[in-house]
Amino acid sequence: xxxxxxxxAIVGIGATDFSKDSGRSELRLAAxxxxxxxxxxxxxxxxxxxxxxFTMDTNMEIAVSRAAGIxxxxxxxxxxxxGGAACSTVQQAAMAVAxxxxxxxxxxxxxxxxxxxxxxxVSAAVANQATSSGTDNAFTYPHGLSTPAAFxxxxxxxxxxxxxxxxxxFGRISVVDRKxxxxxxxxxxxxxxxxxxxxxxxxxxxxxxxxxxxxxxxDGGQAIxxxxxxxxxxxxxxxxxxxxxxxxxxxxxxxxxSYYRPELAGLPEMGLVGRQLWEQSGLSPADMDMAVLYDxxxxxxxxxxxxxxxxxxxxxKDFVRQEGALEVGGTLPLNTHGGQLGEAYIHGMNxxxxxxxxxxxxxxxxxxGASQVIVTAGTGVxxxxxVLTHD
Numbered sequence: 001x002x003x004x005x006x007x008x009a010i011v012g013i014g015a016t017d018f019s020k021d022s023g024r025s026e027l028r029l030a031a032x033x034x035x036x037x038x039x040x041x042x043x044x045x046x047x048x049x050x051x052x053x054f055t056m057d058t059n060m061e062i063a064v065s066r067a068a069g070i071x072x073x074x075x076x077x078x079x080x081x082x083g084g085a086a087c088s089t090v091q092q093a094a095m096a097v098a099x100x101x102x103x104x105x106x107x108x109x110x111x112x113x114x115x116x117x118x119x120x121x122v123s124a125a126v127a128n129q130a131t132s133s134g135t136d137n138a139f140t141y142p143h144g145l146s147t148p149a150a151f152x153x154x155x156x157x158x159x160x161x162x163x164x165x166x167x168x169x170f171g172r173i174s175v176v177d178r179k180x181x182x183x184x185x186x187x188x189x190x191x192x193x194x195x196x197x198x199x200x201x202x203x204x205x206x207x208x209x210x211x212x213x214x215x216x217x218x219d220g221g222q223a224i225x226x227x228x229x230x231x232x233x234x235x236x237x238x239x240x241x242x243x244x245x246x247x248x249x250x251x252x253x254x255x256x257x258s259y260y261r262p263e264l265a266g267l268p269e270m271g272l273v274g275r276q277l278w279e280q281s282g283l284s285p286a287d288m289d290m291a292v293l294y295d296x297x298x299x300x301x302x303x304x305x306x307x308x309x310x311x312x313x314x315x316x317k318d319f320v321r322q323e324g325a326l327e328v329g330g331t332l333p334l335n336t337h338g339g340q341l342g343e344a345y346i347h348g349m350n351x352x353x354x355x356x357x358x359x360x361x362x363x364x365x366x367x368x369g370a371s372q373v374i375v376t377a378g379t380g381v382x383x384x385x386x387v388l389t390h391d
Contacts, residue, residue, distance in 0.1 A: 008094035009232035009239035012041025012225030013353040018344030021115040022219035030059040030110035031067035033221035041225040042236040050075035050105030052089040075102040083378025086348030091245035093226035110221030151256040153206035156299035159265035163314035170298035171199035176326040181338025215296040215340040222349035244387035246276035256380035271307040273385040281387040285309040290333040292351040292375040300379040336365035
């Protein structure tokens with residue numbers, strides 16, 4: 001196990017409502033989420049001395065500090081690569097508190113992604129950046145590969161060809177997510193389950209991806225409070241101990257367009273994260289009571305099951321075909337909050353919050369005896385993951 005394992009814990013979570021039009025600024029969303037998370041931890045804003053977010057977030061740490069009444073900061077950091085940063089923000093917070101650099105660090109993400117800047121749409125500016133990322137994107141944008149759905153469709157087609165997975169297999173992820181979201185009052189799709197037939201009938205966005213294979217663009221914010229495992233003992237909430245926290249970028253890595261590897265139908269960066277998590281935590285896939293896997297597009301959820309070792313290469317289709325396997329009471333309950341397909345797309349931060357609720361025992365879709373949970377961040381990009389436990 002690594003020197004970081006079990007040295008830090010998540011003791012507070014807070015979120016705004018999740019909607020398609022928040023009616024308020026992104027800074028206000030961030031301040032609301034951060035303030036709620038601090039209160040949930042039983043702390044005061046003045047206790048916080050560190051903030052971590054995404055480079056993609058528009059809310060700078062100093063602005064959030066002012067807006068939330070935090071005051072002095074000893075530590076502040078930002079993590080790149082969009083949704084891949086989610087678990088990395090917690091990793092950085094854990095490293096800060098475990099080494100004594102800071103005492104209370106809050107990781108946050110807030111945006112108006114539906115009513116404001118829509119990440120799922122074509123953006124010519126992405127290919128025109130005066131950066132290496134702009135150069136990378138210039139290889140794909142002129143050929144019509146200019147949206148996240150299109151990027152993923154290329155890999156999904158190859159995955160189907162190599163392993164015999166079908167569109168219905170992808171749809172099973174969407175169906176279980178929406179089933180869990182349907183009983184989650186916080187979810188945008190609360191009360192709106194879907195059937196596999198409805199998934200198949202939904203229009204294509206980028207073949208083989210149907211509309212219901214793609215996550216929703218959302219407005220909202222989520223924050224996570226991290227302290228040392230020792231300090232967590234004195235706080236009111238049952239702590240979620242960080243047994244493993246890893247980041248990973250694979251060989252020949254691009255941002256959702258890693259088409260130049262010998263094998264296209266996989267997510268080697270997630271495999272790297274998984275190997276680190278199991279080594280750090282001293283646990284294995286068989287020890288996990290449930291999983292919160294980043295589900296912005298359904299095909300990548302199947303690939304994650306394979307990369308993380310829950311099943312062999314090409315076997316995820318068989319795993320998800322098992323009746324009830326991904327539901328509460330099944331082999332591996334998945335995304336019990338509804339995931340990004342059902343609850344909201346907050347770049348994976350809301351998935352971390354759901355793992356914490358499961359360990360506290362107060363999820364709306366509680367897994368009986370849940371004590372060890374894996375959480376992953378964005379796929380197709382440099383990514384990250386966590387293993388959270390009771391001990």
